[in-house]
Amino acid sequence: MISKLKLACSSLCILSAVTANAAAADTRSEIQFPDIPGYKTIVADFHTHTVFSDGFVWPTVRIDEAWREGIDAIAITDHIEYQPHKEYVSDDHNASYNVALPTARRKNIMLIKGTEITRDTPPGHFNAVFIKDVDPIDTPKFMDAVETAIDQGGFVFWNHPAWKGTKKGRWKRVHHRLHKKKWIGGIEVLNGAVYYPKAHKWCLKKGLAMLGNSDYHAPSMLHHSETGDHRALTLVFVKEFTQDGVKEALNDARTAAWGQNRMIGRKEHLGPLFDASIEVFPAHYSDEKDLWVEIKNNSHLTYKLKRTGDKGPGTITLSADARVIVRVENVSGNADITLEYEVENVLIGPKEALPVALTIPR
């Protein structure tokens, strides 16, 4: 009797395990952004935490989330100086990378080795990515820590610059020293839901990479209420999708930050990205004075256009991964028609929208 019950239970358990597995199929939601001339577009998150510092997930969970959310590359950047769980988990600085790596290989996610050098503001928090070993970066002097990361071939960027307020988060002498030594390669213009316009300006002026990162501590799903349907991410325009290729693109500042249906970057990248995203078809219908045209958006960003020229509707919303019909009034002649707009949610400078032209072939 007992054994029969046991048997029933074990087959039931096996059955439910199989069902759970089937339900938890490893489905990846794709993030669609087109490549731009000369470069492949990839999406990365260079700033996340796990239980090995002040995060609340095991490192492999970060990889599972990255796969499911359509992210190509991720860095786990646990704090060196702040490990509140160390009474219960190891304080080995390299542990989160080592634990996550086998899962990253199986899930085809590029795992970039990183850490967060965590000092009071100023200088503030800095991420070092593409490093080899976190242990030697654990040194008392801030500049020594950065130098060690650089010596390992690391790329160092300034995190959430104004998180302690704009006064503390100014570009100070220490940042100037880092920049002069070429030890700072970028700044987070976007950290979670927060955009830092000053950082955007500094990046443009000083030739630094703009980064958009999640800085997730809790499981990704718990953050989604703050950040919308996806986390803050960095688009990287790479020559080749390898660790060296991503690092080369960061060093050449070929990046843009994407979050909350806003893209922050440089005109030289975001202009081509818009052009590669949008298809304008020949007018499919016209009467004596108006015409109707289809415009397709092959990207994951909904572009919000405001007219700057004299033709076309006052505003056009080009929804992500979708097609719209636009009516253009008072059209005459047979020449191509160019509609001039600016994209309000694509910023090429603080408060500076990307100018674009939509040409309707005739």
Ligand SMILES: [Zn+2]
């Ligand atoms: Zn931080």
Ligand SMILES: [Zn+2]
């Ligand atoms: Zn952080």
